[in-house]
Amino acid sequence: MKPSQEQQVWMYRHMLVSRFFEEAIEKIYMEGKTPAFNMANGPIPGEMHLSNGQEPCAVGVCAHLTAEDVVTSTHRPHHVAIAKGVDLKAMAAEIFGKKTGLSGGRGGHMHIFDPKVNFSCSGIIGQSVGPAVGAALSRVMQKKSGVAVAYLGEGAANQGAFHEALNMAGVWQLPVIFVIEDNSWGISVSKRASTAIERNSDRAVSYGMPGEFIEGNDPVAIFDVVGEAIARARNGGGPTLIEIETSRLAGHFMGDGEAYRPAGEKEALQKIDPIPVMKQRLMAEGILTDAADAAFVEEAHALVDEAIQFARDSEYAAPEEAMEKVFV
Amino acid sequence: MKPSQEQQVWMYRHMLVSRFFEEAIEKIYMEGKTPAFNMANGPIPGEMHLSNGQEPCAVGVCAHLTAEDVVTSTHRPHHVAIAKGVDLKAMAAEIFGKKTGLSGGRGGHMHIFDPKVNFSCSGIIGQSVGPAVGAALSRVMQKKSGVAVAYLGEGAANQGAFHEALNMAGVWQLPVIFVIEDNSWGISVSKRASTAIERNSDRAVSYGMPGEFIEGNDPVAIFDVVGEAIARARNGGGPTLIEIETSRLAGHFMGDGEAYRPAGEKEALQKIDPIPVMKQRLMAEGILTDAADAAFVEEAHALVDEAIQFARDSEYAAPEEAMEKVFV
Amino acid sequence: MTQVKEKERKLTIARAMAEAIAQEMRTDDKVFVMGEDIGELGGVFGNTRGLHEEFGGERVRDTPISETAFIGAAVGAASDGMKPVVELMFVDFFGVCFDAIYNMMAKNTYFSGGNVTVPMVLMTSTGGGYSDGGQHSQCVHATFAHLPGMKVVAPSNAYDAKGMMIAAIRDPNPVVFMFHKALQGMGWLGTEKEAIVHVPEAAYEVELGKAIVTRPGTDVTIVGITSGVHFGLKAARILGEQGVSAEVVDLRSLAPLDRDTVIESVKKTGRLIVVDEDYHSYGMTAEIIASVVEAGVPLKAAPQRVAYPDIPIPFARPMEQWALPSPEKIIAAFNKMKED
Amino acid sequence: MTQVKEKERKLTIARAMAEAIAQEMRTDDKVFVMGEDIGELGGVFGNTRGLHEEFGGERVRDTPISETAFIGAAVGAASDGMKPVVELMFVDFFGVCFDAIYNMMAKNTYFSGGNVTVPMVLMTSTGGGYSDGGQHSQCVHATFAHLPGMKVVAPSNAYDAKGMMIAAIRDPNPVVFMFHKALQGMGWLGTEKEAIVHVPEAAYEVELGKAIVTRPGTDVTIVGITSGVHFGLKAARILGEQGVSAEVVDLRSLAPLDRDTVIESVKKTGRLIVVDEDYHSYGMTAEIIASVVEAGVPLKAAPQRVAYPDIPIPFARPMEQWALPSPEKIIAAFNKMKED
Numbered sequence A, B: 001m002k003p004s005q006e007q008q009v010w011m012y013r014h015m016l017v018s019r020f021f022e023e024a025i026e027k028i029y030m031e032g033k034t035p036a037f038n039m040a041n042g043p044i045p046g047e048m049h050l051s052n053g054q055e056p057c058a059v060g061v062c063a064h065l066t067a068e069d070v071v072t073s074t075h076r077p078h079h080v081a082i083a084k085g086v087d088l089k090a091m092a093a094e095i096f097g098k099k100t101g102l103s104g105g106r107g108g109h110m111h112i113f114d115p116k117v118n119f120s121c122s123g124i125i126g127q128s129v130g131p132a133v134g135a136a137l138s139r140v141m142q143k144k145s146g147v148a149v150a151y152l153g154e155g156a157a158n159q160g161a162f163h164e165a166l167n168m169a170g171v172w173q174l175p176v177i178f179v180i181e182d183n184s185w186g187i188s189v190s191k192r193a194s195t196a197i198e199r200n201s202d203r204a205v206s207y208g209m210p211g212e213f214i215e216g217n218d219p220v221a222i223f224d225v226v227g228e229a230i231a232r233a234r235n236g237g238g239p240t241l242i243e244i245e246t247s248r249l250a251g252h253f254m255g256d257g258e259a260y261r262p263a264g265e266k267e268a269l270q271k272i273d274p275i276p277v278m279k280q281r282l283m284a285e286g287i288l289t290d291a292a293d294a295a296f297v298e299e300a301h302a303l304v305d306e307a308i309q310f311a312r313d314s315e316y317a318a319p320e321e322a323m324e325k326v327f328v
Numbered sequence C, D: 001m002t003q004v005k006e007k008e009r010k011l012t013i014a015r016a017m018a019e020a021i022a023q024e025m026r027t028d029d030k031v032f033v034m035g036e037d038i039g040e041l042g043g044v045f046g047n048t049r050g051l052h053e054e055f056g057g058e059r060v061r062d063t064p065i066s067e068t069a070f071i072g073a074a075v076g077a078a079s080d081g082m083k084p085v086v087e088l089m090f091v092d093f094f095g096v097c098f099d100a101i102y103n104m105m106a107k108n109t110y111f112s113g114g115n116v117t118v119p120m121v122l123m124t125s126t127g128g129g130y131s132d133g134g135q136h137s138q139c140v141h142a143t144f145a146h147l148p149g150m151k152v153v154a155p156s157n158a159y160d161a162k163g164m165m166i167a168a169i170r171d172p173n174p175v176v177f178m179f180h181k182a183l184q185g186m187g188w189l190g191t192e193k194e195a196i197v198h199v200p201e202a203a204y205e206v207e208l209g210k211a212i213v214t215r216p217g218t219d220v221t222i223v224g225i226t227s228g229v230h231f232g233l234k235a236a237r238i239l240g241e242q243g244v245s246a247e248v249v250d251l252r253s254l255a256p257l258d259r260d261t262v263i264e265s266v267k268k269t270g271r272l273i274v275v276d277e278d279y280h281s282y283g284m285t286a287e288i289i290a291s292v293v294e295a296g297v298p299l300k301a302a303p304q305r306v307a308y309p310d311i312p313i314p315f316a317r318p319m320e321q322w323a324l325p326s327p328e329k330i331i332a333a334f335n336k337m338k339e340d
């Protein structure tokens, strides 16, 4: 399934927004944290897991989805949230912990919930999969349209939740796609050191579903393979497991010294940064011009700037509002 | 790897002991529970999971093991414990809850621990696998000999613990064998209704280890396949996943009405009860004579009777001994 | 229990639960049931009996032995418009799936600022006394009630069981519904006859988070939940014969906890005994005592707890029975107060 | 802390833990370490730093993200002659692996009548205050301490951390060793300076199950653990300036719980405030209060608790900081007592 030119441009634009968003967050995150880095300080405290490099996984999948489809994500959710259409201003405000944030600041960066576009996540490794299976079941039972997509890291594929959820999806033949973002690291532990086989997509055999491995961190290839899977799911053809080779251009979280990375790995990855790669390809294929690119870059920056400004300008909830929303 | 005549006889004799033991337990279990069946009553209260029909899984594997090898088992542990050489008297006394039992009556039938032969179990589905992997690791680290064997039911292969432990065993290439007893039922839910594929042994692919399915509930076939796996493990060749087709001749636990079983299933299974089948085979092959069989039967009954008598005759621990052995 | 006694219609808790679920399933097609052996078998403890027959395998679904998956799935389905009623067969198994319960089911509403709701019921069996050993006999009331974001309820009789199950299904928040095996009315588990009471046929709600004075009295307050209530009632009758007027409070809900009802009672009686089949330390008994004393209620004697000792539950009948709470232990606790 | 002050050698808790483990690994080749990122990285919280370098990947093993597997494996290894020290990175993750912890690690000794031992240490980080959100900031002290069969300890300073880690490794029973992130001495998590204290170089044990009076006083007893101790000490100093003599008790162990030390203190002071960063209800604070009042200790005022409210931990700094215990809240609790 090949993306149209329009779809390719959509993917490129969302990759830009995602990357600029992360770059903005990265910068602001460090405010108040120098010279001594203390996670508790600054306008954005706590852990921060950036998605730089993984944008293809977000756009290549979400290009096939509408707001009514369900996406569950992980501790590293920004790129996926953006591609899924989560309100950027409300998400930025959430990351800042502001009252205008998606949850009024109760959740934070690892807990992005936007029911308008059916997006949610969990900071616990492996816990994106069960809820996606449940949402898929709910769609079938309610005879509502829509598929569910669960994102997880390659490290999460060694968590028991993965196995249980995939088996259940296989038994019940639910419209759910499992998307593994294989950035080859789980914090400091490599895929090779933690996973008994090379490709998690081969594990699909255990669940009676097709498994696909997508090389190259390429949005177009992802669009293609995932498109088949989603079409199959929409037509009652059941679940699919997809593993996408991608790259983590940043540390696991901000503050990560990354001493565990083999020398040169990061530089090598930077050289195949998917955004310039895609740009060049779009240029070469005549889909993108310098002028259009400049406009998209500007547009993306404007969106991000607006969201960040909104977040900055917003107020915190009153402290005692912490007591609200435990129950509804 | 073919069993010697001696080994075949060993297997047959232990199947007899196991079956007679269960038959004795079955009878005693009902004492005090009629006319109104109340699990709390009688000399053996609580849940009771009999292993009738699954003896081949026990003997075909344990024929390869010595006391120093480690075996972990499940809520349905008697047959495996017997084949592994757990002290029959102390086990019977444990099942009765007596002071002379393996734990003085603290554990009961789902918690059979005999460190003399490195046998243990857990009543939680899937929790036999992690400890076996750890014991295998311990053997490697201590440069002690011995392999570990984890038993589990086919239903347990859908529990997250299974996935995690097999992956870790695969990554670390540990001397551990995973033996799935596929009796096709998890309480009232069939394998087909709960498992996305036909054979759990195919899941070995996910863990970079060999997977074998053994049909026919046949001790000799089991001996053969498992023997290769154990030899490989002993020689540093890593783990294996084995699934054994077997049959649950009794209910899930005593008191189970079994209305969920398809009509005729039980009768059909009874017809291929592995004990008479093996007896006939041994006879046909001239390994067993009527006289020898009668002697084995008598011997097995004697062992069981002695164990049961020992259990009956033993005292309960003083109630307040409940407070002891929480810590050592 | 202010039930009007039309025609006596005594039900077990098991049947009351099944009836409640069935009635909600009839009026709300979003309600469905998931769990192990809850389909054709009708639940190991009978509380889904008849549902599979009436509603079929689509709405009454047996699952693989994959608690993390199906409870996680219930969270996802609940937030997508459904109202799952899921069963964790024994509460003792919570350790294989607690993240889905306490970090997702219980917290997603908060994490979403109330924009995402998780209207689901997790029903689970508790308790021992029938020699099922240390992994099949626990209550772990406090383990659930300690953690925020979920309601935790546990009825002691069929009337409350039906009303609280209906309230739980209708509640937009996640509710953990604990039922004690010895009260369930399954003959094979023994039967506490006093748990089998009149249950009106029509659907009704019993408000979650409200304790009830099950037996009024003036000399001592006995607070319990599930089996503890029945131990308390038996003790109260014996004390009554000795001229002591004991008030028995059935908490019914662990969270939200109705401290007011307990405090009112102790204000009247001046004496407090708390009974719980869950482990002694860091449990419900401590929470009740602390709640009463921090409220400054004047006491005539030091409060007492009758709880399960801090030991794994032993299998052997003499040891297990010795360790369980009992009317005798409650009376001994009362006598100890007299010495103070 | 009866440490002889030779030469001041101040260590963080992180370094004290790593030193303790290294010393035991040098003298006992059965000791090994397993967990996520505890190898080359030295542990996300620094408490295994240097071990991989010194002992190599065989004895200091990074695991897959499979807590059930590696904790279950630790149980199996411990019962096969090894002494595993395993790390659950954040205590908040206990929900994915608690069965291996509470139903196996904690109970196998009992189930075997003491014939099988499980000499392992499960170390795990607790606590918040640095805006890590509701799945990375919890303490859940009571969740662990409520369940029988495991020791649960939590030091508040580096001296205790080293001595208790050594005692834990040598203990033939399973020990859960909780370390609070804000006390860990990792700059990037903020640092409670008073947790960084003199630590003797030679190996020593601090007995598990013993509380300690960290600051003597006569007017009020403040009981805490980990961060609660430091909140208590700060409050005590402020109260001291106001002429109030506060005694601070550091529980150090949640199980076994040293009720005697607390009771002795309250007998002297007649007033009790319990501080805990864990959730309010069914928590440590209630257990301490109940233990004191059921012992019949005469009180001059109703005891008070300063605990985390029964809400998931909010991310935003103003909400989180508002919800945390603090010296100010302790002082307010004391002032409330004066009104009584």
Ligand SMILES: Cc1ncc(C[n+]2csc(CCOP(=O)(O)OP(=O)(O)O)c2C)c(N)n1
Pocket (backbone or CB within 6 Å): A075, A076, A123, A124, A125, A126, A152, A153, A154, A155, A156, A157, A183, A185, A186, A187, A248, A252, D036, D065, D067, D089, D093, D096
């Ligand atoms: C159950 C659980 N265990 C451990 C962690 C700590 N942790 C957070 S991210 C992470 C690595 C995850 O690796 P992967 O799934 O590959 O995702 P990535 O970070 O590479 O995006 C770990 C171990 C957690 N959050 N939850």
Ligand SMILES: Cc1ncc(C[n+]2csc(CCOP(=O)(O)OP(=O)(O)O)c2C)c(N)n1
Pocket (backbone or CB within 6 Å): B075, B076, B123, B124, B125, B126, B152, B153, B154, B155, B156, B157, B183, B185, B186, B187, B248, B252, C036, C065, C067, C089, C093, C096
């Ligand atoms: C985690 C967990 N879930 C559920 C149960 C209840 N249970 C006990 S036995 C059983 C069926 C197990 O099926 P299988 O693994 O095939 O073993 P079998 O009983 O057939 O020997 C179930 C669901 C349990 N003990 N532990």
Ligand SMILES: [Mg+2]
Pocket (backbone or CB within 6 Å): A153, A154, A155, A181, A182, A183, A184, A185, A186, A187
């Ligand atoms: Mg990764």
Ligand SMILES: [Mg+2]
Pocket (backbone or CB within 6 Å): B153, B154, B155, B181, B182, B183, B184, B185, B186, B187
């Ligand atoms: Mg089975």
